[in-house]
Amino acid sequence: DAGVTQSPTHLIKTRGQQVTLRCSPKSGHDTVSWYQQALGQGPQFIFQYYEEEERQRGNFPDRFSGHQFPNYSSELNVNALLLGDSALYLCASSFPASHTEAFFGQGTRLTVV
Amino acid sequence: GESVGLHLPTLSVQEGDNSIINCAYSNSASDYFIWYKQESGKGPQFIIDIRSNMDKRQGQRVTVLLNKTVKHLSLQIAATQPGDSAVYFCAEKSTLHDMRFGAGTRLTVKP
Numbered sequence: 001d002a003g004v005t006q007s008p009t010h011l012i013k014t015r016g017q018q019v020t021l022r023c024s025p026k027s028g029h030d031t032v033s034w035y036q037q038a039l040g041q042g043p044q045f046i047f048q049y050y051e052e053e054e055r056q057r058g059n060f061p062d063r064f065s066g067h068q069f070p071n072y073s074s075e076l077n078v079n080a081l082l083l084g085d086s087a088l089y090l091c092a093s094s095f096p097a098s099h100t101e102a103f104f105g106q107g108t109r110l111t112v113v
Numbered sequence: 114g115e116s117v118g119l120h121l122p123t124l125s126v127q128e129g130d131n132s133i134i135n136c137a138y139s140n141s142a143s144d145y146f147i148w149y150k151q152e153s154g155k156g157p158q159f160i161i162d163i164r165s166n167m168d169k170r171q172g173q174r175v176t177v178l179l180n181k182t183v184k185h186l187s188l189q190i191a192a193t194q195p196g197d198s199a200v201y202f203c204a205e206k207s208t209l210h211d212m213r214f215g216a217g218t219r220l221t222v223k224p
Contacts, residue, residue, distance in 0.1 A: 005155070017185075033211060035214075037219040040125050040216070040217075041216055041217075042202050042204075042214030042215050042216050042217050043157065043202075043212075043214045044214070045211045045212060045213065048211055050136070050185060056210065057212070058210070090157070092156070099144070099145050099149045099162075099206060100145045100159070100204075100212070101159045101162070101212050102159065102212070103159070104155075104156030104157045105156050105157070106154065106156050107156055107157055
């Protein structure tokens, strides 16, 4: 089992650009959540996808959007990048019945210059 | 507003000693409290959780205690090993929102 895989591992973008991050959930998992982790901070919840729909959303602007595909993989899109968007972006997958045990990928380190 | 926070940012213990990591929370409506471990260069890894109607739960070498009176959560690690060195996050979850993480405590185990 490959676990949760994310791509790319590192990315450098220019302010104002757009970025797409990708996530493949752990085998058998159908729920995907995205988190932003600034350096030295805990992960902050962005949104969660289940059955190809956004089920919950954290306190992030509309510049952050996502998608879930029929095979449960997911994408995180960020438009009009700001310097403050530089962070580690984590994807986590779980079963919907699991309230607390999420399996995280290693993350994508995004640097906005 | 509601928040999850930690008492200490760093903790250093001797190998073989017991470790206690503390966490304060403010959301009385939380349904679950969870501990995650994050090693350098990796994503967080689930350790143990406790439902809000419980006050103690034990796992393998770990125990989580919940004191709802003072809104305090702790993680106890028995016989701490070098492999336990990591950043530990407490998180809370309710039916209204997904997991909210605290800032983390860095545990260093000295050989």
